[in-house]
Amino acid sequence: MDFELRILGSSSATPSANRHHTAQILTIGNQYHLIDCGEGTQMQLMQYKIKHQRICNIYISHLHGDHYFGLPGLLSTMHLQGRQTPLHLFGPPGLSDILSLQFKYSGTNLSYKLVFHELDTTVCKRIFEDKQITVHTIPMEHRVPCCGFLFREKPKPRPLIKEKLPAFLTPPQLVRLKWGEDIRDEEGNILVRNGDVTLEPKRSRSYAYCADSRYKPDLLPYLRNVDLLYHEATFADDMRERASYTFHSTARQAAEMAAAAQVRHLLLGHFSVRYKDLTPLLLEALEVFPKADLAIEGSVFCVRD
Structure with missing residues (x-):
């Protein structure tokens, strides 16, 4: 079964010519999970030939525009193309009101059922479960209510001999x-x-998405031993004070978190537009954690079982 992450956007507050706002597609089996939906997300879905009608769940970490401004347009496109399958939307308080107002004044009555799940961003809580996975919230420390998401495969059966x-x-x-x-x-x-x-079962896989946040060591229990960790790295470490003031993290801090949590693979993202070349951020992280990569547009990261 596939367990694969594709990066659609990696920029922070403002986009640049070659970096879009935050959005990711996590493919688990035959299901698409969309994580955040910044401006231009549906264009990126088309760019990488991802069928948005196959998206089953959308997770919005917080209500800063670079993480959800693409949502009304994507939902409207699904409607215009005749979607009938229910869509589950997980997000912080206020998101439902924003969408209701948008659809009210545009006269939009969706052709499908939009099931909204309001999140408590202050706790770690299971928000979704099916036969294959569970999804939990991870509390972040940001200027507005914000949470990350932890995706875990359930234990797998033992193969019969x-x-x-x-x-x-x-x-x-x-x-x-x-x-x-x-x-x-x-x-x-x-x-x-x-x-x-019987033989030993295949390993269950995991992915942790740490959205916008100050460096927060008390997240470690949630992140321990995950296969793939995405952690924001808005700034280089020479701007650590600026990062803390704006409730963000540096590349070195992301690597320190990965090392302390003993994760398998770290992805850096949410880059400030000030960095035209991201190499210094990657090198900074590699000094602390040797298995780090940049979460740039179009990149695909597969987790093997």
Whole structure:
């Protein structure tokens, strides 16, 4: 099953000629999860041939324009193209009011059901679950209510070794073996030992999206050992005071967070438009954490199981 992140936008408050506002698509299996929706997101979806009608959930971290100004346009395009499938939208208080006002004065009655889930950005809480994944909020420290998102695959079944399976096993018993149980008789005696007929399950994968925030070490328990961590890196470390004043982080601070949390891979994003060349930000992070990359437009990051 695919577990793949594509970067649609990486710029902070203002866009530049080659960097767009924040937006990402996380593909898990056959589902698209859109994380933030800055201005121009639907153009980026077309640029990379991503079918927006396949988006099942949209997650908005906070109500600064560079993270949601593309949302009304994208929702309207889905309507104009006849979407019928319900769409789940997760966002902070106020987002529903903004969209309702927009649609009221444009006379828009969506052709599909928009299910809004208002988030408490101050706590870590499960906001979505299906057969494959769970999604939790991660509380950020920003100038307005803001949260990140943690995506985790659920535990996977153990593969059966077909040639070692006794012929008498029933389908329910095979299911129990897949989930790690031994098969016992009515007296409790083991008939089939799980470890003899199954293999270790594939590893469950994870992705943490840390939206706009000051450097916040108390996030570490939420980020521990995640496969892929996106952390904002608006400034280089020589502007650490400016970063703190504006409730942002530096590239070095993002790397320090990744190292302390022992993540597998770090992505830096949300770059200030002042940086025409992002190489110094990357080099700064690499001094602290060797597995770091820039989350620039068009980049794809696959997490293997």
